[in-house]
Amino acid sequence: MKIVLTTAVVATSQLALVGLAVAPQLSARIAGDTYLVRVAPVDPIDPFRGAYVALDYPDLRHDGSQSLVEPGLGSLEDGESGDVYITLVETDGVWIGEAWSRTRPDDGPYLACDDRSWQVRCGIESWFLPQDDAQEAEHLLRDGAVAELRVDDHGNAAVVDVRPR
């Protein structure tokens, strides 16, 4: 009986830690509001993770460049690295980045991101698709599409859908 209890405690604790690891993303999916953001494809398949479509967000990019070599959200280039917050405003039915800041905005909506790696990342840079659908999605994205994001009050974001605009 004791061994059953011990094993159950270990299993439950470790599962709780898994929940803690993905808490921001779970919070965005469960409690977040929906925002549509223009999206462009970068790379149809990540060889290490299967059919993940890497996504680029032209309206969230800080420096406004569209380099094919280094797609993504760019960097603040202020000599620092750490937390980055992108304030969102609605324009023509989609949301675009209005301001980039190192301090958390007083009110939303905003994305809580990070630029400790080589560019800003907000946890919305890739999206899973079944292998067959990935190629189809690539064509879809080239013709113009929007990503449906869920963003909670703390700026945590998750991609829940990508569809034609």
Next chain:
Amino acid sequence: MTDTSSPAPALATRSVAPQQLAWLRHELDDWTSEGLIGEEQATRIAARYRSEHDARVSVGRVLLYLGGGFVGVGLIWLVAANLDELSPLARFAAVAALWLAFLVGGETLAARHASPPLVGAARLLAALGAGAVIFQAAQSLQVPAYEPRLIGLWAVGAFIHAYLTRAHLPFLVGVVTGVTWWFMQPLWDAQDGTTVVVLLGAGAVLAAALAVLHDGWIDGFAWTWRTLAGGMALAALFVAAIPDTGSDGLTWSTWLVVAVAVAAAATVLAGVVRRGAGILEPLGAIAVLLTATSLSLWATGTDTTAVDGADWAHAAISVVAYVLLAVALVALGTVRDHQALTWMAMVGLVVFTTFQSFAVFAPIVTGAWLFVVLGTVFLGTGFLFDRARRELVQALDPADTATDTASKGTDR
């Protein structure tokens, strides 16, 4: 690796040939019947020796560990090879099912008193599987896999498993992942040389305090914490002695403050819970932390072509501090009967002396003379250190001293 749930023998046993063991037992029977020694003494003497046949079983243990490891890795590989066919949720379910199977299987085997290596292999796979579940969940939900907190949560999970079941292999997984997190998390915010030195020193303090707290509670874990403390203390002084390690100064990030505070709290706890000489271990580690941080922040210039008085002073103080630490670790290794500490100190001193000799002498002595000077320094240090070690062993080990005195008396 043995499971710590099984009781450890009180004395270290030596393996001898079966014929020798049979002879010893025969002699012990004779001495007992003649009244030279009592039954209890005979039993205690016999308990110090075991047949080599038993030692050979360790080969079987190694095979069991390897077998368990290969089967587990093979299963995970099979799933991983087909991961791109699965949706994120199915991937998570597959990895979680494997982890749960290893966890339940390992603990069931332990409850049935199965072979310790088999139990250890299953528990190792369960501890590794817990990390796989965290990273798979993170990947499925787009959490960047390089975030330090994922490693930290894995370490917490492995420690929970280890402490609740007294299992050594999950404990080692927890130590490895925990040490990785200890450095990754503060360096995530600020990357400078002195931060590394402070983390090494504070890590030594924390590990030394934990070793003292584990003494007499879970001795197997205490051994690992003490080894880690010694290694981190040696590494802290080694890195601090490199010229201009901390030329960028020190950035007190939130996590660095937390790390130092945790180390201090553990030291206070060790002092309160374990009264006695044991507290000298974390206090010694604090001395290492302060010395290493000061040396790291002491900038002597980056010009390697000109060695001035400050460079010599920095090198000399570093060498003295390192030798003192090495001698202290040898003393601790002798007092605690902890061979790994002694060897770490000796190897560390050899590597440190070599490195410092090149760093100090290379700019002014070149070619063949560099090797002559290095060799001379090396021989001198080795001779003095070995002499000091022998004297320490004699001074600190009453049994050896008594034996020495007895043998001298016999000589007379």
